[in-house]
Amino acid sequence: MHNEQIKILTASLKRLLRRGAITQLVNIIKKTHMADLSIAFKELSADNREKLFALMDDPEQIGDLFSLLDETLFLEFVKTVEFNKLVNIFDHMPSDDAASLLTLLDEDLSDQILSKMQKEESDNVEQLLSYGEDTAGSLMVTDFIALEEEVSAKQVIEALQNKYLDVEMPFYIYVIDEYEKLVGVSSLRQLVVVHPEKPLKEFMAKDLVTVKPYTDREEVARLVARYDYLAVPVVDDDNKIVGIVTVDDVIDILHEAATEDMLKMAGVGEEYIETQTVFRGTRIRLPWLFASFLGGVAAFFIIGGFEENLAKFTSLAAFIPVIMGMGGNIGTQSSTIVVRGIATGVINIQDFYKVISKELAVGVILGVIYGLFIGLIARFAFASESFSLMLSVAVGLAIISSMSIAALVGSMVPLIFERLNIDPAVATGPIVTTSIDIVSVYCYFMIASRLLGL
Amino acid sequence: MHNEQIKILTASLKRLLRRGAITQLVNIIKKTHMADLSIAFKELSADNREKLFALMDDPEQIGDLFSLLDETLFLEFVKTVEFNKLVNIFDHMPSDDAASLLTLLDEDLSDQILSKMQKEESDNVEQLLSYGEDTAGSLMVTDFIALEEEVSAKQVIEALQNKYLDVEMPFYIYVIDEYEKLVGVSSLRQLVVVHPEKPLKEFMAKDLVTVKPYTDREEVARLVARYDYLAVPVVDDDNKIVGIVTVDDVIDILHEAATEDMLKMAGVGEEYIETQTVFRGTRIRLPWLFASFLGGVAAFFIIGGFEENLAKFTSLAAFIPVIMGMGGNIGTQSSTIVVRGIATGVINIQDFYKVISKELAVGVILGVIYGLFIGLIARFAFASESFSLMLSVAVGLAIISSMSIAALVGSMVPLIFERLNIDPAVATGPIVTTSIDIVSVYCYFMIASRLLGL
Numbered sequence: 001m002h003n004e005q006i007k008i009l010t011a012s013l014k015r016l017l018r019r020g021a022i023t024q025l026v027n028i029i030k031k032t033h034m035a036d037l038s039i040a041f042k043e044l045s046a047d048n049r050e051k052l053f054a055l056m057d058d059p060e061q062i063g064d065l066f067s068l069l070d071e072t073l074f075l076e077f078v079k080t081v082e083f084n085k086l087v088n089i090f091d092h093m094p095s096d097d098a099a100s101l102l103t104l105l106d107e108d109l110s111d112q113i114l115s116k117m118q119k120e121e122s123d124n125v126e127q128l129l130s131y132g133e134d135t136a137g138s139l140m141v142t143d144f145i146a147l148e149e150e151v152s153a154k155q156v157i158e159a160l161q162n163k164y165l166d167v168e169m170p171f172y173i174y175v176i177d178e179y180e181k182l183v184g185v186s187s188l189r190q191l192v193v194v195h196p197e198k199p200l201k202e203f204m205a206k207d208l209v210t211v212k213p214y215t216d217r218e219e220v221a222r223l224v225a226r227y228d229y230l231a232v233p234v235v236d237d238d239n240k241i242v243g244i245v246t247v248d249d250v251i252d253i254l255h256e257a258a259t260e261d262m263l264k265m266a267g268v269g270e271e272y273i274e275t276q277t278v279f280r281g282t283r284i285r286l287p288w289l290f291a292s293f294l295g296g297v298a299a300f301f302i303i304g305g306f307e308e309n310l311a312k313f314t315s316l317a318a319f320i321p322v323i324m325g326m327g328g329n330i331g332t333q334s335s336t337i338v339v340r341g342i343a344t345g346v347i348n349i350q351d352f353y354k355v356i357s358k359e360l361a362v363g364v365i366l367g368v369i370y371g372l373f374i375g376l377i378a379r380f381a382f383a384s385e386s387f388s389l390m391l392s393v394a395v396g397l398a399i400i401s402s403m404s405i406a407a408l409v410g411s412m413v414p415l416i417f418e419r420l421n422i423d424p425a426v427a428t429g430p431i432v433t434t435s436i437d438i439v440s441v442y443c444y445f446m447i448a449s450r451l452l453g454l
Numbered sequence: 455m456h457n458e459q460i461k462i463l464t465a466s467l468k469r470l471l472r473r474g475a476i477t478q479l480v481n482i483i484k485k486t487h488m489a490d491l492s493i494a495f496k497e498l499s500a501d502n503r504e505k506l507f508a509l510m511d512d513p514e515q516i517g518d519l520f521s522l523l524d525e526t527l528f529l530e531f532v533k534t535v536e537f538n539k540l541v542n543i544f545d546h547m548p549s550d551d552a553a554s555l556l557t558l559l560d561e562d563l564s565d566q567i568l569s570k571m572q573k574e575e576s577d578n579v580e581q582l583l584s585y586g587e588d589t590a591g592s593l594m595v596t597d598f599i600a601l602e603e604e605v606s607a608k609q610v611i612e613a614l615q616n617k618y619l620d621v622e623m624p625f626y627i628y629v630i631d632e633y634e635k636l637v638g639v640s641s642l643r644q645l646v647v648v649h650p651e652k653p654l655k656e657f658m659a660k661d662l663v664t665v666k667p668y669t670d671r672e673e674v675a676r677l678v679a680r681y682d683y684l685a686v687p688v689v690d691d692d693n694k695i696v697g698i699v700t701v702d703d704v705i706d707i708l709h710e711a712a713t714e715d716m717l718k719m720a721g722v723g724e725e726y727i728e729t730q731t732v733f734r735g736t737r738i739r740l741p742w743l744f745a746s747f748l749g750g751v752a753a754f755f756i757i758g759g760f761e762e763n764l765a766k767f768t769s770l771a772a773f774i775p776v777i778m779g780m781g782g783n784i785g786t787q788s789s790t791i792v793v794r795g796i797a798t799g800v801i802n803i804q805d806f807y808k809v810i811s812k813e814l815a816v817g818v819i820l821g822v823i824y825g826l827f828i829g830l831i832a833r834f835a836f837a838s839e840s841f842s843l844m845l846s847v848a849v850g851l852a853i854i855s856s857m858s859i860a861a862l863v864g865s866m867v868p869l870i871f872e873r874l875n876i877d878p879a880v881a882t883g884p885i886v887t888t889s890i891d892i893v894s895v896y897c898y899f900m901i902a903s904r905l906l907g908l
Contacts (some may be wrong), residue, residue: 001663003678003799018479035680039799154773157646171625171684188642189624192611209455223456225709228490228702230625230684247701252710255679258712259794263720267783268789278815285787286820292783293824296776297831303772304835314479317764317771318757322750324775324893328782329884330748334738336720340713345457346524361732366740370747375750380757402540430783437779 001037002122010040017048034061038068042454046076047284053077054391063093071104080104084238087116090210094168095121096141099128103107117336130190136220137213138378140234140243143167146174149183149201160188167245175200182208208234213242220245221253222345227349265336267291288430295434306445309452316384316448319374319395321439327440328433334359334410335428340416349419356411363407364378367400367423374399387452394448401447402440410437466660471502481510488515492522500530506530513539518546523556532559541570548622549575550595550703554581589673591662591667593707594688594697597621603637603655607645608867610654614642623700625684629658635693635700636664664689667696674699674709676799693803715797715879719790749888753895761897763906769836770902773828773849774895781856781894782823782887788813789882796872803873810865817861821854828853839905848902855901856894863890 009032016025020029029052041049053449054444056062058388062081066074066089078086090098090113102110102125114122124142130139145164147156164170173191175184183199184204194203210233224232224247234243303310303320310316338355341347347355375396382388410432414424455463463486470479483491483506495503503584510516516535520528520543532540535703544552544567556564556579568576578596599618600608610627618624627645629638644721648657664687665674678686678701688697755763757774765772792809795801801809829850836842868878 001671007801021696033681060908160643161647165647188646189614190644192646193615193619203567208474219456225702225705227487228705230701247684247705250808251679251682251701251705253709254705254712255798258708259798260717262712262790262794265716266786278812278819281812281816282819284824285784286817288787289780289820289824290782292779293776293827296828297776299779300772300835302830303775304769307768307772310771311765313770314761314765314768315758317768318761318773320771320774321753321757321778321891321895322747324778325746325750325753325887326743329743329887330739332720333742336716340716344709350497352505358732358735362735365736366743369740370743373747374750377754379834380752413485433779437775441775 001033006036009036010043012196013040013044013052014048015097017044017051022055025052029056030058031063031213034064034068038065038073041065041069049073049076050080059089060092061175062189063089063097066101067093074101074104080238083112084116087113090125091117091121094141094143094298095124095128096139097164099125102129105176111167131213132282134217135213136211136215136217136234136245139217139220139249140167140213140245142243143169144174144233144241144244145170145172146176146180146182147200147243149175149177149204150199151196153194153203154196156191157196169231169244172233172244173200174233174241174244175204176241177226180241181242182210182235183231184208185233208233210239211245212236217245217253218257218343221250221257224250225254251320257343261339264423264425265339265429274377290310290435291430291434293438299440301436302442302445306449309445313387313448313452315391315446317377319398319444323395323398323402323440323444324437325435326399326408328364330366330403330412331406331432331436334363334407335414335432338411338414339424339428340423342414342424347415352415354421355415356408359407359411360404363404364400366407367403371396390451391448394451395444397447397451398440398444401443402436405439405443406436409439434451457486460490460493463490464497467494468504471498471505472569476509479506482530483510483515483752487756488518492519492527495519495523495527500652503527503530504534507534513543514546516855517543520555521547521551527556528555537566538570541567544579545575547572547576548592548595548597549582553579553592557587558585559882564857565599572786574685585667588671589667589764590665590669590671590699591672591697593703594667594673594699596697597623598628598685598687598695598698599624599626600630600634600636600695601654603629603631603658604653606653607648607657608650608765610640610645611650623685623698626686626687626698627654628695628698629654630695634695636662638662639687662687664693665699666690671699672797674807675704675711678704679708709755711797713726718877719793719883744886745884746891749891750893756892756896756899760903763874763899763903766843767902767906769845773832773852774899776828777849777852777894777898778819778891780853781890783861784817784820784857785860785864785886785890788861789868790885792865792868793878793882796878801869803869806869806873809869810862813861814858814863817858818854820861821857824857825850825853843907845902848905849898851901851905852894853897855897856890859893859897860890863893895900 013025013028044052058063069077081089102113110300114126129136146161147168160170171188173186173188174182175186177183184201184206185208186200186204190203209223209227211223213234213236220232224245229247231246233241234245236242238441279331338347375392378392378395379388382391413432414428417424417428467479467482498506510519521899523531535543556567582592597620599621601613614624625642627640627642628636629640631637638655638660639662640654640658644657663677663681667690674686678699683701685698685700686697687695689695731874752821792801822854829846832846832849833842836845869881871878871882
């Protein structure tokens with residue numbers, strides 16, 4: 001459904017809820033894609049949400065919905081479901097969805113659910129939970145098609161009609177040898193194109209890109225995006241296939257990774273916080289602002305140190321905003337370019353000197369241009385004063401140094417963090433802006449004091 | 455290939471190029487995935503790149519490579535290719551790739567290529583070029599499988615084995631009626647599962663999500679991501695299918711859209727500029743910094759207007775950085791949350807008042823907290839002075855007003871831009887920071903002048 005259609009759906013739901021038209025509501029639930037319903041749910045009042053959710057009955061559908069809802073809504077709904085029904089819902093979910101939802105619940109509750117689930121299902125889920133949170137293992141599906149090399153195309157199709165009827169992503173058939181090692185892959189398309197009696201080993205593709213269960217999920221996403229795969233197999237250290245990561249999960253990862261990076265750079269943690277309460281939103285943002293607070297306090301003491309000069313030369317104060325602003329903005333430009341460049345693979349650590357020298361060059365050039373502008377403004381604003389020339393030179397030089405240093409710091413910090421294996425996005429935002437603020441103000445007052453003979 | 459393997463590939467290429475080992479190089483080119491080779495190319499010197507590229511011969515492979523390269527490298531290579539060979543390369547490309555590459559060339563050259571291409575191919579490409587740049591039409595492939603309702607499963611499979619051998623994404627079979635209108639879809643998987651004699655109309659899915667050729671490509675990406683589709687059909691106003699957009703293109707769109715948003719918010723245009731020259735990088739960034747320059751100049755005049763007060767009260771200047779910094783940072787937080795929220799569909803315009811009142815609340819709370827901190831610092835730094843209390847109250851109030859206004863402006867501006875159909879990301883960055891700088895400084899000096907009786 002397009003967004004307009006979802007609006008219509010939401011409006012109908014509201015109307016029917018007001019009228020208490022149970023039969024129609026149940027009908028809509030049955031016929032609507034859970035992806036659409038999950039969006040409509042967000043638009044309903046808490047009261048209406050609960051009423052509508054209570055009408056849902058099919059455990060498979062509820063599981064689907066759960067995996068699509070925001071964390072807050074999911075937790076809200078879980079509370080209203082009776083325990084045995086909850087276990088039943090988790091039993092019907094694909095194991096990767098079950099695993100990631102269980103991590104959102106209280107440990108007690110999630111343990112209880114796991115212990116009541118069907119053995120095979122809970123084993124799968126526990127296996128997935130044992131991999132780290134951001135790994136291929138945590139998001140792979142353990143439902144895939146693996147057949148031996150000797151199996152013929154016709155036999156594969158028969159297997160698809162029986163054994164593998166429930167596999168989520170049946171477009172690749174993985175081929176294993178007698179030791180269960182992964183040796184090739186065939187697409188569903190090849191199967192229908194080759195002679196029915198041909199065995200897999202004669203038409204499978206042999207050069208496979210695989211990942212390990214502990215491969216970082218963003219690395220997995222990059223591989224799938226790079227080769228336009230629909231899925232990538234996850235193999236253990238013996239090269240046995242243990243699961244596959246499918247392209248729809250990759251889209252989610254790429255989406256989330258970009259959102260996380262943007263939020264981290266702006267200093268708002270990594271989880272999307274618009275859906276959270278004012279209190280939680282405040283709590284998440286408070287510490288990030290602390291870096292900028294410390295920077296401001298440092299700048300306060302720096303300026304305080306020059307107070308005598310400032311008393312003689314009040315006009316100096318008026319240039320503080322422009323010097324900080326230009327430095328801060330070019331620094332943000334540089335760090336955004338580098339952070340995003342690293343994330344998309346356009347920039348590697350090997351490019352260290354190339355990248356920072358280019359950014360420095362850009363910083364110097366732009367510094368000279370804007371330094372001239374602002375110098376001219378200073379010259380004319382104080383045209384009648386004897387210090388006018390020196391003040392304008394001082395301000396111009398301050399802009400040049402602030403913008404050059406900012407471009408350098410802005411590009412260097414994320415690269416250094418990347419080399420130290422610290423997420424460049426998380427640290428870059430506050431560190432870059434704060435340090436640039438301090439350095440800019442300090443340089444400005446040093447240069448001005450010298451040139452004006454204070 | 456994982457990144458380490460690509461490094462090894464690059465090192466081998468360099469070694470072989472130094473030794474002039476043509477046969478081995480040709481062999482590597484033949485066996486390497488173009489996605490890997492395109493990355494390796496970036497790591498080679500211009501000289502080596504050209505040598506290696508000259509060894510490529512297969513037009514299909516070159517076309518593949520072209521569609522994967524950065525714009526700069528693509529243009530560099532195009533210059534080295536003889537015209538007839540170039541036409542041949544474009545003839546062998548999927549029409550969506552050809553269309554998007556042609557837009558990168560000089561109009562003269564692209565017209566010449568189009569006029570020499572095979573009629574059918576160039577017609578397809580020109581059709582694609584006629585849709586707007588950011589539309590579904592510009593990125594769809596015109597290669598898809600469409601069969602009539604009466605065709606049986608077995609007949610579809612036969613068609614796959616003959617007529618549709620070259621279709622890029624054969625996982626969906628679209629079903630059309632006698633007037634060529636799209637009426638359903640079947641997956642390749644269903645085909646092998648149903649009885650061979652069953653006609654499509656008996657097992658096709660009838661509720662289809664479709665888009666129009668002029669649908670915005672980000673809307674297409676959202677739909678594919680939402681429903682976990684592998685492709686979405688593009689239909690004209692008569693509901694005739696004209697193409698499909700596949701999931702691999704959607705991944706690219708989502709990737710690009712996130713990068714664009716981040717760069718726009720940082721004020722660096724929307725194209726990735728790290729790969730560009732220092733000169734172009736400077737030119738792109740210059741105008742964006744102009745907003746911040748104007749803001750700085752405005753702040754200069756505001757502070758100039760309070761110069762007499764400042765002369766009496768030099769200490770006021772020392773608080774300028776912290777007041778600007780705290781306002782600027784919370785404003786960036788708010789606008790990032792809202793811009794990304796709009797992009798991911800978490801925030802709608804309908805949420806206008808909800809979102810801005812929540813952001814305002816967060817701004818006020820954080821303002822009070824940090825206002826207290828900074829007020830205390832002012833109180834103690836000037837403990838021995840008679841004006842100490844009033845100064846600390848003034849600074850605290852300035853922080854509260856600056857942070858509250860910043861959170862309000864930061865969340866409001868992107869929502870207003872979205873309502874006016876202006877891209878929220880492009881305008882938000884510079885506008886938000888600059889206006890916050892001006893307002894913060896003004897409020898600060900107003901409050902201080904009143905309270906200190908200046």
